[in-house]
Amino acid sequence: xxxxxxxxxxxxxxxxxxxxxxxxxxxxxxxxxxxxxxxxxxxxxxxxxxxxxxxxxxxxxxxxxxxxxxxxxxxxxxxxxxxxxxxxxxxxxxxxxxxxxxxxxxxxxxxxxxxxxxxxxxxxxxxxxxxxxxxxxxxxxxxxxxxxxxxxxxxxxxxxxxxxxxxxxxxxxxxxxxxxxxxxxxxxxxxxxxxx
Numbered sequence: 001x002x003x004x005x006x007x008x009x010x011x012x013x014x015x016x017x018x019x020x021x022x023x024x025x026x027x028x029x030x031x032x033x034x035x036x037x038x039x040x041x042x043x044x045x046x047x048x049x050x051x052x053x054x055x056x057x058x059x060x061x062x063x064x065x066x067x068x069x070x071x072x073x074x075x076x077x078x079x080x081x082x083x084x085x086x087x088x089x090x091x092x093x094x095x096x097x098x099x100x101x102x103x104x105x106x107x108x109x110x111x112x113x114x115x116x117x118x119x120x121x122x123x124x125x126x127x128x129x130x131x132x133x134x135x136x137x138x139x140x141x142x143x144x145x146x147x148x149x150x151x152x153x154x155x156x157x158x159x160x161x162x163x164x165x166x167x168x169x170x171x172x173x174x175x176x177x178x179x180x181x182x183x184x185x186x187x188x189x190x191x192x193x194x195x196x
C-alpha cells in the first residue's frame with residue numbers, strides 16, 4: 001500500500017495499491033503507529049481469490065476501510081460516532097473510487113445490539129482501551145468464526161489489561177507491535193477444543 005495526500009504525486013511501484021487521503025479533521029493518515037499496524041494486518045490478510053469481509057469500527061478518515069476495498073475485501077463496512085468522520089470517510093471513498101464497494105455510517109458502538117447476524121472475516125477496532133474492554137462482547141459478536149480481530153489505539157501501559165480482557169473471551173494473541181507510546185495486537189479465537 002502507498003498512502004498519500006491528494007496534493008502529493010508520489011509514484012507507486014508496480015503491484016502497490018494507492019490510497020489517496022485527505023483526513024480533514026478526522027484521525028487516520030497512515031503515519032500513526034496504530035494505523036500503520038492495522039494497515040499491515042489488512043494487507044497481510046488480503047483476499048487471494050476469495051472475498052473477505054471487513055468492518056472498521058471507529059473509521060476516522062476511512063483509511064482502513066478504503067485500503068481494504070482497494071485490496072479486494074468485500075463487503076467492507078465502516079462506522080464512527082463522529083458525523084464529521086463519516087463525512088470525511090465518504091469523501092475519501094469517492095476520491096479513491098471505492099464508494100460503491102464500501103458502506104460508511106454514523107453509529108455508536110455502545111448502542112449496537114449485543115448480538116449480530118452479520119459477521120466479518122476481519123474486525124478492526126482502532127479505539128481507546130477502555131472502550132475496547134467495555135464493549136468487547138459487542139465487538140466479538142461481529143467476528144466470524146476463524147476471523148481476525150485487530151485492536152489498536154491502545155497505550156502501552158494499558159495493553160496488558162486489553163489483552164487480559166480479550167483472552168478472557170477466548171481470543172489468542174497472534175501478533176503485537178509497540179510503536180512509541182502505543183501498542184497494537186492481532187487476535188484469533190481459540191478453537192473450543194483447544195480451551196483448557
